[in-house]
Amino acid sequence: MISLSASETEPTEVPVTDVAPVTDSAPEAPVAEAPAEPDAARTPTVDPDTPPVVSVQDLAITYRTTFEKVPTIKSAIVRFGRGERAVREVHALQGISFDVAEGTSLGIIGANGAGKSTLMRALAGVLPPTSGRIEVRGEISSLLSLGVGFNGALSGRENVMLGGLAQGLTRAQVAERADEIAEFAELGDFMDLPLRTYSAGMAGRLAFAVSVHMEPDILLIDEALSAGDAKFKNKAAAKMDELMSSARAMFIVSHSLASIRELCNEAIWIHEGRLMLRGTPQECGDAYMRFLEVGETAFTLEDL
Amino acid sequence: MPTQDVARRRDPELRVYEPHRAGLPKFGPYFRDLRHRLPFAAEFSRSGIRAAHTQTVFGQLWLVLNPLLMALVYYLLVSIINPSGGGIERLAHIVCGLFVFQLVSGGLQQGSTSVTGGGRLIMNMAFPRLLMPLAAIRTAFFRFLPTVPVFLVIKLFTDEPWGLEMLLGAVFVLLITVFSYGLAAIMATLQVYFRDTSSFLPFFTRIWLYLSPVLWTIDDLGGHGQRFAHLMLVGNPLFSLIGGWTELALLSEVPEPKVWLAATAWTVVAAVAGSLVFMSRERDFAVRL
Numbered sequence: 181m182i183s184l185s186a187s188e189t190e191p192t193e194v195p196v197t198d199v200a201p202v203t204d205s206a207p208e209a210p211v212a213e214a215p216a217e218p219d220a221a222r223t224p225t226v227d228p229d230t231p232p233v234v235s236v237q238d239l240a241i242t243y244r245t246t247f248e249k250v251p252t253i254k255s256a257i258v259r260f261g262r263g264e265r266a267v268r269e270v271h272a273l274q275g276i277s278f279d280v281a282e283g284t285s286l287g288i289i290g291a292n293g294a295g296k297s298t299l300m301r302a303l304a305g306v307l308p309p310t311s312g313r314i315e316v317r318g319e320i321s322s323l324l325s326l327g328v329g330f331n332g333a334l335s336g337r338e339n340v341m342l343g344g345l346a347q348g349l350t351r352a353q354v355a356e357r358a359d360e361i362a363e364f365a366e367l368g369d370f371m372d373l374p375l376r377t378y379s380a381g382m383a384g385r386l387a388f389a390v391s392v393h394m395e396p397d398i399l400l401i402d403e404a405l406s407a408g409d410a411k412f413k414n415k416a417a418a419k420m421d422e423l424m425s426s427a428r429a430m431f432i433v434s435h436s437l438a439s440i441r442e443l444c445n446e447a448i449w450i451h452e453g454r455l456m457l458r459g460t461p462q463e464c465g466d467a468y469m470r471f472l473e474v475g476e477t478a479f480t481l482e483d484l
Numbered sequence: 485m486p487t488q489d490v491a492r493r494r495d496p497e498l499r500v501y502e503p504h505r506a507g508l509p510k511f512g513p514y515f516r517d518l519r520h521r522l523p524f525a526a527e528f529s530r531s532g533i534r535a536a537h538t539q540t541v542f543g544q545l546w547l548v549l550n551p552l553l554m555a556l557v558y559y560l561l562v563s564i565i566n567p568s569g570g571g572i573e574r575l576a577h578i579v580c581g582l583f584v585f586q587l588v589s590g591g592l593q594q595g596s597t598s599v600t601g602g603g604r605l606i607m608n609m610a611f612p613r614l615l616m617p618l619a620a621i622r623t624a625f626f627r628f629l630p631t632v633p634v635f636l637v638i639k640l641f642t643d644e645p646w647g648l649e650m651l652l653g654a655v656f657v658l659l660i661t662v663f664s665y666g667l668a669a670i671m672a673t674l675q676v677y678f679r680d681t682s683s684f685l686p687f688f689t690r691i692w693l694y695l696s697p698v699l700w701t702i703d704d705l706g707g708h709g710q711r712f713a714h715l716m717l718v719g720n721p722l723f724s725l726i727g728g729w730t731e732l733a734l735l736s737e738v739p740e741p742k743v744w745l746a747a748t749a750w751t752v753v754a755a756v757a758g759s760l761v762f763m764s765r766e767r768d769f770a771v772r773l
Contacts, residue, residue, distance in 0.1 A: 243771060301770070305501055305610035308767045314501040325608040329528065333535030342531050345524035346609060374538070 231317060232279035233398060233429040234303065239277070239312035241298055241453075243270040272298040273453045276312070280446075285430040287444035287461050289437065289468050295453040296433045300324055300400050303431065318428055321347070321396040327387030332376040336367055336386055339375055343390040357393045364419070365389035366412070385412055392419050396427040437465040508764050518612040525615040529622040551586055551631045555579045562699055576635070576642045580734045581698035581726050583631040584657065588664045588722065589689040591624035595668020596675045596682040603773050613766040614759065617668040625661050635733070645736045653732035659751045660725045666754030669762040676765070676772050696722040697730065717742065721750035 245268050259265070273295045280286055288296050301307040302314060304322045329346035330339045340361050344354030362371050365386045367378075375383060401420075424430055424443070434440050440447055440461050447464035449457045457467050537546045559575045598616035599606065606613065639646075675681040693699070695716070702709045716723035724746035728739045 301607070302501065305499065306607060306770045308771070309501055309503050311503050316499045316501070318497070320610070322608065325604060328608050329605055331531045331535050333538045334531050338531060338534075342527050345527050346605065348521065348609075348611070351523050
């Protein structure tokens with residue numbers, strides 16, 4: 181499965197297209213071809229008029245930290261006297277642009293600290309861009325971190341409600357799924373015991389079960405998928421497939437190139453906050469591996 | 485906001501994320517989102533209350549025990565300083581004001597750390613951050629509720645009159661809660677930029693307690709009372725808020741119009757200012773945590 185831009189074999193940084201001026205032309209276009217399309221087929225709808233589901237335009241994110249190596253009053257006074265401020269800037273992302281069409285499952289690969297999680301958080305609307313812009317059409321469900329909002333003193337059942345509401349579901353929706361979640365997590369009687377009595381794996385299973393029992397529109401997954409033992413992993417993988425088939429677009433961050441190849445039909449490779457390559461998972465994976473072997477010095481953007 | 489029907493998938497809402505450090509979000513979508521997420525704030529606060537005393541012997545009884553012991557301590561303090569001013573009347577007055585003051589100080593303390601303490605939630609979920617101070621205030625309010633019967637029981641032993649006017653006290657409780665919300669939002673914002681805020685706060689609220697008519701009454705002040713009261717009415721929000729509540733709940737007297745006016749004005753100012761300050765800064769929070 182390949183989408184619009186990946187058909188040219190040349191790796192492309194997809195240019196910012198002004199097809200859909202951001203304002204309000206967007207909702208009209210997709211309505212026309214609505215009913216006919218089967219739900220599960222994630223083949224790209226090659227309709228040039230359809231605006232991309234997610235459009236990232238020249239995105240840059242810079243963190244400013246005021247961390248000091250020597251946090252003493254003396255150094256603070258000296259600095260104040262010189263009129264300086266101890267601000268260090270970290271350029272987490274620079275000049276990232278890409279569009280993602282409907283039906284795309286985009287893998288994001290890169291070394292630690294490359295900016296993958298920052299990109300995900302920006303897509304989720306958690307981190308505001310320092311410059312550039314992000315357009316998202318649809319409701320984002322994020323699996324950035326498991327067990328967000330859980331409270332160790334409460335029972336598993338109560339945490340299901342809490343976690344579900346944290347994910348943005350309504351009370352009725354969570355209640356509807358509570359049994360299903362409990363069954364999926366396979367915790368048995370532990371569901372009514374406080375979370376702090378769980379083993380790490382059990383807590384992880386419950387968190388995973390809550391996270392995947394939602395109705396994703398655009399799904400963000402950040403390496404959060406290694407919960408539980410081998411048996412549970414299989415089950416989790418099956419559930420992921422199901423989730424993906426109901427999502428309009430997906431973003432997966434993973435260090436496992438194999439799972440990227442398996443789950444994604446497109447990929448991008450980020451290194452030190454820059455978009456290095458966009459292409460098929462195979463291309464990106466190969467380039468990334470080659471990069472790791474050759475090492476940083478001998479490998480620059482021009483080599484691509 | 486439909487979240488689950490299939491129709492949604494063909495008519496997706498466009499969201500645009502652009503650079504912004506300060507500045508207010510669009511009110512329409514913001515408050516729609518806020519309302520949609522309110523159940524989470526409620527559940528978050530409820531679970532916090534439920535979890536707080538799970539490992540203790542007295543459990544939820546602490547919700548009543550804690551303010552009661554606090555009132556006892558202050559009662560001892562006041563009756564030692566002023567031996568003639570003891571008695572059950574004094575205790576009822578202290579309890580009446582102190583419980584509601586705890587609503588303010590508890591809300592402030594919890595609210596100030598609500599954003600910085602909610603790190604994982606804030607880093608991983610996009611939701612209107614105003615939910616965090618709102619949840620904190622809800623917690624403070626539900627900690628306050630069980631103290632009302634305690635106060636009423638103590639009042640039973642006094643000669644203070646009972647009347648329908650007491651029901652009007654609910655208005656003041658509401659005003660006090662909204663007022664605390666406004667301040668909590670400001671404190672939460674401050675705390676993000678200046679992490680020492682929550683450490684200063686207990687001392688600040690302690691001084692505020694002494695400045696408010698909780699441990700003393702206007703009558704205690706003698707000749708200067710009226711001038712001082714006038715000053716306080718303008719300068720100290722809790723003077724009118726707690727004073728009004730005490731008059732209604734304890735003395736069954738309807739406060740003067742100027743008390744109502746001052747209390748309402750302070751509440752509106754605090755709530756509006758707090759919300760605006762918080763909202764204009766909240767998109768910066770994730771970067772600062």
